[in-house]
Amino acid sequence: MPKSGPSSVEFSAVTKRYGTVTAVDAVSFTIEPGTLVTLLGPSGCGKTTTLRLIAGLEIASEGTISIGGRDVTRLSAADRSVSMVFQSYALFPHMSVLDNVAYGPTVSGRRKADARAMAHEKLDLLGLKGFEGRMPSELSGGQQQRVAVARALVLEPEVLLFDEPLSNLDAKLRRRVREDIRELQQRLNLTVGYVTHDQQEALAVSDRIIVMSNARIAQSGPPRELYEAPANPFVADFIGDANLLDAELLSVEGARAQVRFGPVVLDLPHRGAGTGGIKLSIRPEAFLLSATRPNRPCIAGTIAKAAYLGAHMEYSVTTEGGELFVVDRDVMRPIAVGSTVWIDLADHGVTVVPV
């Protein structure tokens, strides 16, 4: 739908410094045309700054940024064909919904009637027919956000950016809005950059996820790859609350290795690790609890805490190898605090983490 089709975004070794603070440190990545890529990471890791660098609201201290193959490093926001949906929506409070959406075409010199026609088209697309005359303050949070999206789409930008778009919505609405955004992106074949600190949200909407930590990229890849094969302890911990545990790599055979974790010996892909001490990432749902001792070697532990969360139980289990965070689907038969349990490992959700 964009005039020239969706464009790619390329960062090569981009650095942004504010005085002595390095907010983005030699970051390189590519957003393929027509894909939705999420920047994920804890607060302060540089996601927003990266997004603003794409938009041209910040100018890179070093490195080059290109959009659609064109070097835009020094171009200001007004000269880039990039739109942004702000965290606070940033709707102009003194303009009606229609004037907000028509703002882009109006200031870029379109005739008033044309600008309004373009605005109406996008408002219809977002299901906002009938709201044109309202002021932003007369809309609900979800409606305000759709106006913000319509306003960002009206110039048919090469790239559309979202900065934590769900953070101002109530929990119920979040799921629907994120589905709407994904659906819109796929229907219009848009290139989208999306910032969030919520790993679930990232897993749900993205084609690719870029995990950031301390101004650098910790790992990037499709959601499944990040979840199942975290490249480092940070990613393993940040996505899916994995348990990071000490284990020993006994021997390597082809792509696989024998790994001993407590009394249990596992056969896993070695992912480049050599023999000796390693870290294992074990997802909370990969622990299988049983109240009776199975006739296989397994880990013994004591339930330290238990919490009922409706769909599942969360346990904290004390073992010799340390405190484990365990999720158990069996809510019908909760295990009492203080009981001894036997822990087996599922054949998924256990990964060797290169350190």
Place this chain on the structure above:
Amino acid sequence: MPCSSAGAARFARRLAERNRTGGARAIKRNVAICLAAGWLGYAVLPWYGVGRDGILALAWLATYPDAASAPALVQALAHGRAWLLPIGLALALPLATLTLPREHPAFGRLLVAGGALGLIFAAIAGFGIINSGPRWGWVAAMFGDARQPGFGVGAVITVGALVMLFANGIAARGNFRGDAFIAGSLTVIVALIAMFVAFPVAGVLLSAVQDADGNFTIQRFVERILADNVWGLGCIAGGTSCGVAWNTIFLGILAAVFSTALGLAFALIATRTTFRWKKGLRVLTILPIITPPFVISLALIILFGRTGIVTGWLGVLFDIPRSRWLYGLPGVLIAQVLSFTPVAFMVLIGVVEGISPSLEEASQTLGAKAAKTFRTVTWPLMRPGIASALLLGFVESLADFGNPLVLGGNYEVLSTQIYFAIVGAAYDPGRAAMLAVVLLFFTLGAFWVQNRWLGETSYVTVTGKGDAGLTAALPRGVRWLCYATALPWAVFTLTIYGIILVGGFVHDMGRGDMTFTWRHYLTAFQVEQTGHGLFFSGSAWQSFFTTIQVSAIAAPLTAAIGLLTAWLLARQRFAGRRAFEFATMMSFAIPGTVIGVAYIVAFNVPPIEITGTGMILVICFVFRNMPVGTRAGLAALAQIDKSLDEASLTLGGRSATTLFRVVLPLLRPAIVATLVFSFVHAMTAVSAIIFLVSARYNMATAYIGSRVEAGEYALAIAYSSVLIVVMLLSILLIQFAVGQRKLGRRAPAVSLGTA
């Protein structure tokens, strides 16, 4: 050329981007316009001022282009003023850019070089030769005994164009993200502040160390500044009076202490008691804004002067003899405390209200009694606010001119001494400058102390969150103390304003003649119907019209410059931002008397020879009140989410578009506040403009001052009452004209910052 190949590659790349960058076209267009204006000013319009009637009278056309009315080019070639030639050469440099694409490295360089050189040459040409001859030896060596009048239209336009060429040049070189609007506004504001704040103030500092012939004599300055009448301590030893510097400080401290104490009492009553008329107290806060100078002093004289009403009663009732006790420290102090208490009240009511009730509730739930809570929680939290009210009172007392002038008697303070050194019989600009330096340092010292002492602690408890909870009631002792100090004072204030209200309508209140009359209003504001229409024969009309005109011209200019500055400070990042902020705030810290002296010293000679014009009044007001606009703008911008600006930018709105379409509509309250303040302030200011008025451009306050000196108190009071009414009306009018922000019920995007 080693860098040429890299330069060429960069050039080629930029060329490829060229049609996508809208900024490029804008800069090229700007440059063409600036060049056209620059050459119009240099080669066509009269370079020098063409006499009192001004350029629009067109009388100069009759003799054009003679030595008076010729443009700079003709002056240089035909009238022997060769020092104007380099400006033209500098102006020729940027002509080359017309053939260059904007991306070419030489484009920006030529503009910067041409603009900067042109400005330097213009400054040398302007300042080097004044109407009495060359100012510096080397200029005399080059051009002999040359003379020239002050700059006129041509020079102003050319200099403006040079500034804009320079600004476009630095933008074209990639500064300010290539945004010519930002570069231009910043350069213009810096240039204006340099011209109308820094230059005159520097001039005062300089003339304090110069003798009458312009030679530097530190010795003379030291002599002057150490003179007995400045620092003498005779009053302590007894016998003679103290030096003017000590007097000023002493008065300042007393005025600050009393007005802060009273202000605090009022603030506590208004916020922490169930006093029945406490809403009415808030009306107090508007009084200092709309009270013209002199009137409080006049009312005091009418009450307590030698023939005053109260003096009369006291004489009859208690046989207290009539005396002149009012003239001197007591009178000035009472007048200043009357004037400044509302200001202290305004500061302190904000502080007291800002104390979060939950802190006091916390103390009470922990078992503290009312008195203990007040002493351990409320009072410490108020302390920074009290400190700032004290400093404000002190600084205001230093700057006050009207009250000491009327009531000072033999008690000499700096502001009036500066005035008398300029207008008095003993004309001594060197002494005025020296006293101005002393006053300036006192004031800056007070601001420095405030900064060091208070830092940012004053408003820490204003969290921006909706604090629920009830404020603690005052302990009984404190409450009665507040009532006992504040209420008599409130009655006194009411009496004073009552006198102002009545004084214009009776024959001679000062002598107890209370028969009703329109006489004073007729003298001042008579309008006669003649054969040629209305004739404004009243004696006040001339200054009244000038005041309205000057205020009406100055107010929008002040708002424009002040708010533009605020926007640059709040929304743009650039090197030297802090210095820029300091410079824009500086003129506020400088006492009006100092500015007045500075202006006549600086603008009495070419190149900017504007004393005696209406323009100097407008300029004076604009740069004195601009910091108010900046402060109001900064406060308002802090409440407007920055992402609104950014949303506009990502939608293709350039900085100017963003400013006009998004920011300004949201700044309406700040615009109103600035317009009101600068309009009203222009009607009540006296300390600076008393030096700058002329027979032709007299201002209301200066006229009132002259009536006071002539002893026509009733006339002065009548005129002041009219001013008060006009100010109240104009406040309403401006509020109505600019209107309210249209935001609907809720304003989600206008909030404090983002996460």
